[in-house]
Amino acid sequence: MIPKKQLIAGITFLAGLYYLLNWLLPASWTGGKLGDAENTVGPFLQVVAAFSIGLGWFQLLAIQGRNLTQGPVSQRVNAVAFHLTFWTVLVVGLYVNVRPTELPNTAYAAKLWELLFNDVVVALGSAVFSLLAFFIVAAAYRAFRVRNLEAGLMMAAAFVVMLGQVPVGGWMLSWFPGGSAILPKSASWLMTVIAGASLRAIGFGVAVGAIAMGLRIWLSLERGSYFEREA
Amino acid sequence: MDLQRIDRRVIYLLLLFVVGVPLLVKITLPISRFPDSAGIYDTIQTLPTNKPVIVLGNWGGSTMGENGPQSMAILYHLLKRGIPVMITGVDQQGPGLVEAMARELAPKLGRVYGKDFVNFGYRPLSSVTLSSLIKNIPDYMKKDAHNTPVAKIPLLRNVKTLGDCSMVIDISGLQGTTEDWVGVGQSAYHMKMASCVTAVGAPQYYPLYDSGQLVGILVGMRGAAEYEALVGRPGQATRLMPAQSGAHVLVVVLIVLCNLAYMQQRKTKGGATR
Numbered sequence: 001m002i003p004k005k006q007l008i009a010g011i012t013f014l015a016g017l018y019y020l021l022n023w024l025l026p027a028s029w030t031g032g033k034l035g036d037a038e039n040t041v042g043p044f045l046q047v048v049a050a051f052s053i054g055l056g057w058f059q060l061l062a063i064q065g066r067n068l069t070q071g072p073v074s075q076r077v078n079a080v081a082f083h084l085t086f087w088t089v090l091v092v093g094l095y096v097n098v099r100p101t102e103l104p105n106t107a108y109a110a111k112l113w114e115l116l117f118n119d120v121v122v123a124l125g126s127a128v129f130s131l132l133a134f135f136i137v138a139a140a141y142r143a144f145r146v147r148n149l150e151a152g153l154m155m156a157a158a159f160v161v162m163l164g165q166v167p168v169g170g171w172m173l174s175w176f177p178g179g180s181a182i183l184p185k186s187a188s189w190l191m192t193v194i195a196g197a198s199l200r201a202i203g204f205g206v207a208v209g210a211i212a213m214g215l216r217i218w219l220s221l222e223r224g225s226y227f228e229r230e231a
Numbered sequence: 232m233d234l235q236r237i238d239r240r241v242i243y244l245l246l247l248f249v250v251g252v253p254l255l256v257k258i259t260l261p262i263s264r265f266p267d268s269a270g271i272y273d274t275i276q277t278l279p280t281n282k283p284v285i286v287l288g289n290w291g292g293s294t295m296g297e298n299g300p301q302s303m304a305i306l307y308h309l310l311k312r313g314i315p316v317m318i319t320g321v322d323q324q325g326p327g328l329v330e331a332m333a334r335e336l337a338p339k340l341g342r343v344y345g346k347d348f349v350n351f352g353y354r355p356l357s358s359v360t361l362s363s364l365i366k367n368i369p370d371y372m373k374k375d376a377h378n379t380p381v382a383k384i385p386l387l388r389n390v391k392t393l394g395d396c397s398m399v400i401d402i403s404g405l406q407g408t409t410e411d412w413v414g415v416g417q418s419a420y421h422m423k424m425a426s427c428v429t430a431v432g433a434p435q436y437y438p439l440y441d442s443g444q445l446v447g448i449l450v451g452m453r454g455a456a457e458y459e460a461l462v463g464r465p466g467q468a469t470r471l472m473p474a475q476s477g478a479h480v481l482v483v484v485l486i487v488l489c490n491l492a493y494m495q496q497r498k499t500k501g502g503a504t505r
Contacts, residue, residue: 035366038362038363038366039363039366039367039370039371041363042360042362042363042364042371043360043363045355045357045360046355046360049355117324117327118327118328118331121292121324122291122292122295122324122328123292124292125291125292125293125295125324126292126293126295126296128293129292129293129294129296130296133246133250133478134242134243134246137242137243137246137478137481137482137485138239138242138243140482140485140486141237141242141482141485141486141489142489144486144489144490145489145490145493146490146493146494155486155490159483162479162482162483163479163480163483164263165430165450165451165453165479166453166472166475166476166479167260167261167262167263167456167472167473167476168260168473168476168477168479168480169263169476169479170260170261170263171260171261174261180261180263181263184263184265188265188266188267191433191434191437192437192440192441195434195437196434196437196438196440196441199434199435199437199438200438203435203438
């Protein structure tokens with residue numbers, strides 16, 4: 001029987017080898033066959049990703065199931081909310097999208113699905129994200145202290161970008177000819193030249209690191225709790 | 232009053248006020264024009280009307296405030312010019328939301344689903360699956376988001392590879408989606424690309440814009456407002472810019488006040504120790 005670790009290492013190596021050869025070898029050398037196989041090989045990734053989503057489901061259900069039966073009151077309330085929303089969305093979603101043909105597609109079910117997805121999930125996402133604005137303003141106020149020259153430069157750049165990105169920045173200096181363009185142009189210069197250059201430098205570093213990381217994963221040299229335990 | 236220790240609830244109320252008032256009272260401020268927004272507009276103006284543009288709805292409810300008006304302005308421009316639009320994305324919510332916007336605009340502009348725009352829905356397009364898609368779009372997509380086979384979609388009649396599309400516009404609240412398309416799609420087919428991103432995620436795209444790999448970037452709501460001005464259709468972003476201006480000014484004022492108090496305190500302490 002093939003040990004699990006060797007099996008995973010073998011599949012990972014073969015998958016990596018395929019994409020490496022497909023990327024490096026000219027199509028004329030392989031008659032284009034490697035490239036043509038991409039539509040067969042590519043969907044494997046989606047299948048693996050689907051399995052990982054399934055595993056996440058089971059894990060979430062197991063944790064929330066345990067919280068429901070054994071947890072303290074606060075965790076039970078959360079677990080009830082989780083199960084209520086999870087099963088409602090799952091049942092309605094399956095009914096509307098993949099129901100058996102003998103079941104009618106009622107307008108109510110479709111409306112309920114639309115309500116759950118567009119009017120609840122999307123609206124909740126917007127609401128939660130908008131709360132960040134309050135925390136960011138409070139955090140910027142508390143944390144931004146000009147203790148040295150570098151902090152002073154950073155604050156000046158932040159002010160130029162913040163005010164240059166909104167109409168009020170142009171309006172503030174519009175009292176003299178050409179003044180309305182000063183902050184927007186300065187903000188644009190800071191973003192394109194200063195921030196762009198530093199991000200490009202960071203990008204090079206990250207890319208070199210990604211190559212090293214990719215090689216380690218491809219050749220299964222990566223050490224971690226999973227591999228150590230499974231060995 | 233210690234300006235370094237303003238209660239956070241006071242700050243929350245101030246923010247609510249400066250954001251809320253411009254939403255209730257009509258305030259008009261001039262919209263600036265950055266070259267990064269104009270780059271997208273100028274490119275779309277020159278696109279042929281017989282080749283589709285891929286619009287990636289890589290956003291959801293969380294970034295709707297910024298990506299929503301961007302999508303609306305871009306779709307309006309594309310559909311008004313009669314450029315076919317193919318919608319897809321790696322966010323479960325985005326493609327459906329973008330399609331809803333296209334359906335809202337379509338009757339006013341005389342466009343119909345299937346011929347002028349089509350939605351392929353959520354697709355897990357990582358750099359690996361993307362390389363499959365770009366070589367054979369109909370074979371990879373197979374059906375649209377409403378289960379219509381690609382053979383029955385008129386828009387796809389002359390589309391085989393990514394080379395048959397004129398441009399890719401990534402409207403994204405996610406990290407790395409534009410890089411995937413630049414690395415895999417643009418390197419193979421050299422098509423034009425643009426990115427519409429949240430203000431907080433924008434800096435990482437400037438190197439791509441600076442190198443010419445992106446024809447332009449729409450940055451947050453500011454970019455959406457500029458685009459609305461460019462297409463001559465002031466919308467949600469234009470209305471919301473005074474609110475955003477208020478929030479930015481509040482942050483600047485609070486930081487300045489806090490630092491003035493901090494400097495005063497340092498001066499006093501320094502004097503006391505001497």
